Amino acid sequence: MHTVVVMKHCVVITTLIAVTAAPVCAAKLSGPARVIDGNTIEIEQTKIRLSGIDAPETDQICLDVHGQKWACGIKARDELIKHSNGQLWDCHTTGVDQYGRSLGNCFIAGEDVSAWMVRSGWALSLGRYTHSYDIYEVVASNAYAGLWSGAFIAPWDWRHRNKATIIVGASSVPTNAQELLLGPDLLSDPPSPECLIKGTVDGKGKRVYHLPGQLSYGQINVTKKPDERWLCSEAEAEATGWRKAAR
Template sequence: MNQERKVIVAMKHRVMMVALFAVITSPVCAAKLSGPPRILDGNTIELEKTKLRLSGIDAPETDQICLDAHGRKWACGVAARDELIKHSNGRTWDCHTTGVDEYGRSRGSCFIEGEDVNAWMVRSGWALSGLSTHTYVIYEVVASKAYAGLWSGAFIAPWDWRRRNKGTIIIGASSVPGDAQELLLGSALLSDPPSSECLIKGTMDRNGERIYYLPGQLGYEQIDMTKKSGERWLCSEAEAEATGWRKAAR
């Protein structure tokens, strides 16, 4: 009897999951948004009070560090965000959403005066074509051959940066410096913020929940950014909350 109940429960769970997936991916979740956006990072914006992640591409996080053409460290994640802000230049975006991601952000494609913003990010070297899609891979080839953006030096693919370890592969359009592993994977890499504006500390609690602390909050000074792989610097509360972080209670 217990086995029959387990089967029934499992079937109900499967039906619920299928129904949830259908809701998330259905046309009902699709929407059109328009206006000048607030740009949070290289592939996340806020438009009409909706947080949206540009689909089909992956830009570096704002805490990501890369190497330039001379092998020097630079804040490429902040640069990717700033280049998108500069390209946007206060103009109106037209976005089409097609679902949501694991953080509750809408996913979609955006256009500025008919130009595909997602494609522009990859073509300009500030993002890579998404790991699970090849929609923009041709633009990635164009960017690498032009040594544009991230491709001007050496870097870690954004999806690898988020779970990097000593064995993480470092890529580049020409060559990777011999000390790239030490520079980009050293334990002390993020002891200092990548930019003077990125002073928010994100850390994992005992339950694996993402918590962020603002300067001045109790516990902020005690967080050592070199200790845990899940810790990172964040540039704004809007960015933190759009990427799954919750503010510390005190």
């Protein structure tokens, strides 16, 4: 087995994106990682949410330098996969988020992965909670790297977007950016042929995902409600709090 887990000590914390405090044992994990999205990896059976940053969701759409739409969330995930390239990760976890993912600072060959994501323009610093990566965001913005090459919505705003959501960019934001990124038909089609899973919120507020072929799949229009979205894999769905529909 590649992974080594060393339990260090237990603490009670409130995580930066969790809604409750819970007793959590800090740990060190090492091994090859499967990248689930721009925020989440899995080492063996432990899902880890990278601390201090926020990357776009896999269904997030941005605008490029020419004002054209592109699947920036998938690109952020794929760039992290490319950067990982089968290398060993070393992660230090100190808590869990509301979806049960461990929160951790991770390194590849001694390099802080969160710092690399922000510096490369594929994630933003969570400056509301920590300023550890703010300087890397400035570097990315000045270099027009990644998301900063055009215009986009901050990931935390994307998840709760509405007509008043702010669109940002390193140089300029197209005059029709709101129409393009906040229009009702933006995600009428999946952002990629691989992202065919539909996530919806039921009457009890529970996140439920539906696979192609399930009875209720065709009845779901992911543009109807802000909480509905496309998902690219069952692993991604389950890592972010979605549970499979019964039928």
